[in-house]
Amino acid sequence: MKNYLSLTTSKMLKGFKAIVFDMDGTLCLPQPWMFPAMRQAVGLTDPSRDILEYIGSLSPAQQRKALRAVEQVEHKAMVQMEPQPGLQQVLKWLTHARISKNVCTRNLRAPFDHLIASFVPAQYSQFDHILTREFCPTKPFAGPLLHIAKQLxxxxxxIVMVGDSLDDMLSGRSAGCRTVLIVNEHNRSLLQSHRDLVDCTVSDLSELAVLLARCTA
Structure with missing residues (x-):
């Protein structure tokens, strides 16, 4: 899916000054087993209920137990992380273009640090703001992106929100940012069910680098 070659698509991102990346499925390749494993670990059987909202509804002791279970799943996923194709390419381009790089993830800080330390040269690894699930309210609410906008x-x-999930697109759109969806076999249905939330699509970060370069040419 090479929408980045479209002149219309390029115009939609003209004038951007900052990028906010999701992490899981965006900076790294999707691990589709991870989120079901988290829900199973905390005993959440309602597929319509947000896992962080569910954990927040538990007693303090139950919350601590649930968060430990989630963190065990996240640690396993961290060890298995693989970079999204084009990760170094897009971060190198953004660094040389002096475009602000930021992250908004519902994960913890440790997996992000592991990903960057493992796969990104130090000269391209500096981000202005890194918001994890400790920032409340997190995605899909607008708060994290509005906070980054205010800080910048x-x-x-x-600002362009780049992600692979409905939460990413909802957060971006509700904050008034432009949105780029990294399309994969697990999220393609979003283009039918929530096409109004998506400004542009790419298949990986190498395509994103080409798209962003075209928007600033």
Whole structure:
């Protein structure tokens, strides 16, 4: 799916000044087993209920137990992480173009640090803001992206949210940011069910690098 070659698509991102990346499935390849494993680990059987909201509804002792279970799953996923194709390419381009790099993830900080330390050269590894699930409310709410916009002193419309999930697209759209969906075999249905939330699509980060370069040419 090479929408980045479209002139219309390129125009949609013109004038962007900052990028906010999701992590799981965006900076690294999707691990589709991870989220079902988390839900199973905390005993959440309702597929419509958000796992963080569910954990927040538990007693303090139950919350601590549930979070430990989630962190065990996250650690296993961290060890198995593989970078999204084009990870170094897009971070190198953003660094040389002096475009602000940021992250908003519902994961913890440790997996992000592991990913960057393992696969990104130090000269391209600096991010302005890294928001994890400790920032409340997290995605799909607008709060994290509005916080980043305020810290960068930017209009949210000049920020691009790049992710692979409905939460990413909802957060981006509700904050007034532009959105790029990294399409894969697990999320392609979003283009039918929530096409209005997606401004552009790419297949991986190497395509994103080409798209962003075209938007600044």
């Amino acid at each position: 002193n930017l209009d949210p419309r000049s």
